[in-house]
Amino acid sequence: DQPLLLPIDCKCNNGFFHADLTKTTIKGENFYGIAESLQGLTTCKAIQDKNPGVSPWGLGDKVRLVVPLRCACPSPSEVALKARLLLSYPVSPGDTISNLAAAFNTTSEAIISANNRSLETFEPESLATLTSLLIPLNGEPLPHFPETSIPIINPQKKKPRMWKAGVYIAVSGVVIGTIIAVAATFLVIRFKRKKKKQNLSKDDDLELQQLSLSVRTASEKKVSFAGSQDAGDGRLIDSVTPRKALLELYTIEELRKATEDFNPSTQIEGSVYHGHLNGKNMAIRRTRTENISKVETRFFTDATHHHPNIIRLLGTCVTEGSHPFLVFEYAKNGSLKDWLHGGLAMKNQFIASCYCFLTWKQRLKISFDIAVALQYMHQVMNPSYVHRNIKSRNIFLDEDLNAKIGNFGMARCVEDDTKYPDLSTNPSSWSLGYLAPEYLHQGVISPGIDIFAYGIVLLEILSGQTPISRPDKKGGGNVWLSEKIKAILQSESADELRAWMDSALGENYSFDTAVTLANLARACTEEDPCLRPSAGEIVDRLSRLVEESTEGEHTLIFESSSKPLVNTSSTTSNL
Structure with missing residues (x-):
């Protein structure tokens, strides 16, 4: 890990502190994605206000934007307490006031005081991600940052020429009179460099290029099911990490057994059947071959991604001369649509609750x-x-x-x-x-x-x-x-x-x-x-x-x- 300090100016305009950076767009970018990439240091609305007349969507190549970032200068009372800097810190999942205070060698009271001054509604008990927090410091931050601020990256899944960065803004300044406040500001970027050197652009919007974290979507990162198969346990094996089990590979015979040969009585709705195999309930969905490669497997292949509010994919069945099948975790109470709008599944015996009403x-x-x-x-x-x-x-x-x-x-x-x-x-x-x-x-x-x-x-x-x-x-x-x-x-x-x-x-x-x-x-x-x-x-x-x-x-x-x-x-x- 290596921190990088980029000096910028934080100024006060009409009572609001902000630092204006220049961003040269890449074709297809949009205000929302740019704001998301900066992890709470700005908002889509703020970028829109700074660039009147520019459409926020479908930006062309090399459009120059002004991107305002949140910053602040220490108040006289904070200066009296020896606070020389205010660090604009993007909140990450798991962050708390106490652990941030310990990490940056300050106090919880100082952090709360700084944010009560700058935010209309600040609730220290519940820090929201994609927002920024002001942290008062006595000097420039040391090259060490809390572990929770940087999400873990699976190196096998990291595309070339991409890095994940945690962004911080450190602001030091003095108030001149009661009207103007100018601060020397530093953007602090923490990222993992690849072993091979990256060629960085020399455009004058270097700050934004280094801060940019593109919002990638499913279409950019499909994972194929064409992994090797372990004949011993009938599981798909990750071709990158040998012998790492990903998903169950079911045979058509197993699915027929689980559904009593796809008996109509096991049909939940449409092409989805209820199955029971080896003591496990499952939802078996007949699909098309082209849909197999579209499934986002990273939700299901890592134990850390077994989120309680995400349906798990248990496995697949691909047989020559037959439709492929996807096997999912079985939701005993059907879909929300069934409960709100009725339908075939609501009348089906598979619905666990006989009182079909949501309180x-x-x-x-x-x-x-x-x-x-x-x-x-x-x-x-x-x-x-x-x-x-x-x-x-x-x-x-x-x-x-x-x-x-x-x-x-x-x-x-x-x-x-x-x-x-x-x-x-x-x-x-x-x-x-x-x-x-x-x-x-x-x-x-x-x-x-x-x-x-x-x-x-x-x-x-x-x-x-x-x-x-x-x-x-x-x-x-x-x-x-x-x-x-x-x-x-x-x-x-x-x-x-x-x-x-x-x-x-x-x-x-x-x-x-x-x-x-x-x-x-x-x-x-x-x-x-x-x-x-x-x-x-x-x-x-x-x-x-x-x-x-x-x-x-x-x-x-x-x-x-x-x-x-x-x-x-x-x-x-x-x-």
């Missing part, structure tokens, strides 16, 4: 589980992962109704859905309702499209309605759920929101919490992706609601307060 508390927990999985994919995994196919049909519930995201790498083309004149009557066409505008019209892929789709799922959970539905009155067009909630919140009519909520809930829900969730869903479905919250921010908000619901399980609708429906703080802040 308010269960819905809140499911919303939280999905957000946690997205936070893991977007902000913890290295490199980050964009699912691209978040929908209620791909959210599965286990026997305890814990939510798990599935169908990784199985996103299908939805262009044929436009053939259907009435989208509300064709469940397969509901996919259009989950698609973010920038993806639908420009093909932009970023974590923001998962956030948009999550917002739609959250609206389904609240209302029990489908993403696209028929209007209440004849003669109108199809009603999009994302547009419906915006109209309701703009009307500021509590009665309209109550009428929109899922009637199956009756009065057994907290109206105030419903208002909060509706505003959160609206923020997730903003047309401008820069205004959408990150998965980490969603988890932070929902964790409090889940905790509150546990403390007061009997909160009912008639306990609602007079809070306004529209929450003006639902969108992300500038910096």
